[in-house]
Amino acid sequence: MSPEPNLLKSLDYSVLQQCMHCGLCLPTCPTYLETRHERNSPRGRISLMRAIADGELGTTRAFAEEMDYCLGCLACMTACPAGVDYATLFEAGRAQSEASGAASGPSRRLVRAFTLRFLLFRPWALHAAARLLRLYEASGLRRLVRRSGFFSLLPKRLGEWDRQAPPIQRHFSDGIIAAVETPRGPARHRVAVLSGCIQDVAFPDVNRATVDVLLENGCAVETPRAQSCCGSLHAHNGDLETARELARRQLDSIDPGQFDAILSNSAGCGSHLKHYDRLLAGDPAYAGRAAAWSAKVRDISEWLVEIGFRRPVAPARPVAVTYHEACHLCHGQGITAQPREILRAIPGVELRECAEATMCCGSAGVYSLTQPGTSAWLRDRKVGHLRSTGAMVVATANPGCQLQIQQGFAMETGELRGRPRVVHPVVLLAEAYRAETPSRPAPP
Ligand code: SF4
Ligand code: SF4
Structure with a gap:
């Protein structure tokens, strides 16, 4: 029998050693808050990882379950006074549990192969699946199947997946955004926009709005047709090899030297895209290009503030907006002020x-599918806090959060209180620019 691979052992040991066990991260950790068990805390997980790296512990099923239970939200990183790089530990820990086989079962292997290595590896496959999903919804079949009680005959999880499937739009990003768009005046910057996977099929309006605000701010915008999935879901789910393959593909099709910035409007993608340098550091053929790439990646809000975006001037009716910070924007990228600056700049x-x-x-990521109980607990807690602000618009900068919060509001019971609109901040900014010229048509 071949020895179990020890990916944690191959980590720079200083990363494993950083934790000084102070416990300051515990109150910020959602899973610790849910159970109050040390093993479900960042400190507990780091101890387990270190024990595996030291060879004191095997990679057990309990460890794999612990890594599955961790959200990868990185709140612990923000709280940590010692600068523990939990993002690296988390990815290595999940990769360890996958590589050792401790996490696997036949159905898990099948789902991972289909989603990570087929759907999210081939943009054409994702588009084809999205079109089928749209047909299923638009034809009324979905409603019929749900009413028939068909899902009660199947494993509970399948019904859950059906309920959580994102709403697919008629046109994807390439149907509403040209490959190259130029501003009305002279271009001051040249940027590439990454359209994402879920964003591309479920929220292409966010990509359209992103391009619109960039044009308004003097950017020539390229939305490369040959872009692939960024690989963030792969890295976060322990498939680092496929994540590297996708990063190489991205670097083959988009030359960072051609652009002033490479922009993402999805917090989870942006957080991962900024670390291509770390991901490909050991690949001599790509390390240089990956470093150049990482230096150019920006979140859209970060870029707009960096270039001094123009404040819209059209008068508007007052509207109360509240803001949910996507984990991989605030904890993963340290971006908290910029989205607020954009929101405050919008008239009304x-x-x-x-x-x-x-x-x-x-x-x-896929936590709502793999850990539905904890996911629903966090969703309802979030929706309660958002609701208590009284705002009828919730801004958030990640498609997964947008879907989760939308579903949370949709599932509320009791008296009708109106369903708040959940929207990316850049969509509100684009709408404010459009309101300056009322004759300008809204995008499809
Ligand atoms: S990533 Fe989130 S869930 Fe995981 S240990 Fe850190 S705070 Fe807890
Ligand atoms: S991860 Fe950081 S905050 Fe948490 S126990 Fe270790 S040193 Fe303290």
């Missing part, structure tokens, strides 16, 4: 802060 917007704005909403 009154920004109302909500409690626990930086606490995970329970979306966390």
Whole structure:
């Protein structure tokens, strides 16, 4: 029998050693808050990882389950005074549990092969699946199947997946955005926009809005047709090899030297895209290009503030907006002020802060599918805080959060209180620019 691979052992040991066990991260950790068990805390997980790296512990099923239970929200990193790089530990820990086989079962292997290595590896496959999903919804078949009670005959999880499937739009990003678009005046910057995977099929309006605000701010925008999935879901789910393959593909099709910035409007993608340098550091053929790439990646809000975006001037009706901070924007990228600066710049917007704005909403990639109980607990907690602000618009900068919060509002019971609109901040900014010229048509 071949020895179990020890990916944690191959980590720079200083990363494993950083934790000084102070426990300051515990109150910020959602899973610790749910159970109050040390093993479900960042400190507990780091101890387990270190024990495996030291060869004192094997990679057990319990360890794999612990890594699955961790959201990867990185709230612990923000809280940690010792600068523990939990993002690296988390990815290595999940990769360890996958590589050792401790996490695997036949159905898990099948789902991972289909989603990570087929759907998210081939943009054409994702588009084809999205079109089928749209047909299923638009034809009324979905409603019929749900009413028939068909899902009660199947494993509970399948019904859950059906309920959580994102709403697919008629046109994807390439149907509403040209490959190259130029501003009305002279271009001051040249940027590439990454359209993402879920964003591309479920929220292409966010990509359209991103391009619109960039044009308004003097950027020539390229939205490369040959872009692939960024690989963030792969890295966060322990498939680092496929994540590297996708990063190489991205670097083959988009030359960072051609652009002033490479922009993402999805917090989870942006956080991963910024670390291509770390991901490909050991690949001599790509390390240089990956470093150049990482230096150019920006979140859209970060870029707009960096270039001094123009404040819209059209008069507008007052609207109360609250803001949910996507984990991989605030904890993963340290971006908290810029989205607020954008929201405050929009005429009529009154920004109302909500409690626990930086606490995970329970979306966390595929967490709502793999850990539905904890995910729903976090979602309902989040929706309660957002609701208590009284705002009828919730801004958030990640498609997973947008879906999760939308579903949370949709599932509320009781008296009708109106369903808040959940929207990316850049969509509100684009709408404010459009309002300056009422004759300008809204995008499809
Ligand atoms: S990533 Fe989130 S869930 Fe995981 S240990 Fe850190 S705070 Fe807890
Ligand atoms: S991860 Fe950081 S905050 Fe948490 S126990 Fe270790 S040193 Fe303290």
